[in-house]
Amino acid sequence: MSIATAPSVTTRSSQRIDTQRTTRKKRGRSIGVAVLTTALLVVVAFPLVWLFLGSLKTQQEFLDNPAFALPENFFNFENYTRALTEGNLATYARNSVIAVVPSLFLTIFLGVCAGFALEVMVWKGRGTVLLMFLAGIMVPGQLILLPLFTIYFRAGLTGSLWPLIITYTAVGLPLTTFMMATFFRSVPRELLEAATLDGASTLRAFFSIALPLVRNAVFTIALVQFFFMWNDLLVALTFTNSDALRTIQVGLLGFQGQFGQVEYGPTMAAISLNVAGTLLIYLFLNKRMMAGLTAGSVKG
Structure with a gap:
């Protein structure tokens, strides 16, 4: 055993x-x-x-004190007050909102419509048009600043925020169109064909069927484009010719010079407000994206 x-x-x-x-x-x-x-x-x-x-x-x-020493008073918010009043941070933030919100809306709306037309609809020459959008992605932004400045000056648009809105929309549209065309490729054609047989028009099929299926992609692209436009420095620095038109990034660039080379407190306070605002927006949109993905998986 x-x-x-x-x-x-x-x-x-x-x-x-x-x-x-x-x-x-x-x-x-x-x-x-x-x-x-x-x-x-x-x-x-x-x-x-x-x-x-x-x-x-x-x-x-x-x-x-050393650079990494803790502050002596954790309730000293005087630097934030100086950043908002003496540093004109509120004016710079308002200019950024005025320039970014219309640009983001136009970029997403036109890009989603163009992506649907290029990927779902069948018409002659759509391949050539898509290649033209792809060519727009490959053009460096630095090369178009001088010609655009000349055009805006001759058109009388300088001295306003219209150059920023037009430039942001034109620069963001190619990538948005290409990405949306890629996402529309995954939409089942049977759903659109069934909607057509039921008598739905192209616009009805777009807004009622195709757009809800890619809403998560729209949130993702909108988030990417928002951070590109909000954090832009080169375009805003080129086309803003006065302190009243500066965006928040251009304002932060001259913030240290405005308070002198040794005024670090207000400068850090202004940067903290900028970072906190963008971080909150990111967290809000990220939660919306995750909620949409979860709801879509449950419904499917």
Whole structure:
């Protein structure tokens, strides 16, 4: 009997050893992932925390204390008041909103319509038109600034925010059209054919069937285009010729010079407000995108 049970005991022992090894490997992977995640979180969060703490420091603290020292008063918001009043940050933010919101709406609306027409509708020459949009992606933005400035000057558009709106829309439209055409490619043609047989027009099929199916892609592209337009410096710096027309990025560029080379507190406060605003918008749109994806998967 002992001879018969010996292999069974050996087998159970080997299985136990394999189980322990597997457990140790999984535990080691979990620890490694946790360490890596913590390191990435520290790398991302540390500059934001340092920026916010620096915005609470006084001028004397910047001159006397080390760079990474904590502020003496965590409720010192005078720098934020100076950034909004003396630094005209509210005016710069208003100009950014006026320039970005219409540009984003036109880019998304025209890009979604063009993507639908180029991918779903059948008409002669759509391949050539799509290649023209792709050619627009390959043109560097730096090459068109001087010709655009000449055109805007001769058209009498300088001295306003129209050059920014037109340029942002024209630069963002090729990529938006190409991406939306790619997403419309995944829309089942049977649904559109069934809608046509039921008597739906092209516009009805677009707004009632195609657009709801790609709404998550629209949110994604809108998020990408928003950050491109809001964080733009080159175009805004080229076409804004007065302090009253500066966007927030151009205003931050001259912020340090306005307060002098040693006024770091108001500068950090202005940057903190800009970062906080864009971060909140990103979190809001990200939640909307995730909610749309979850709802779509449940309905399907």
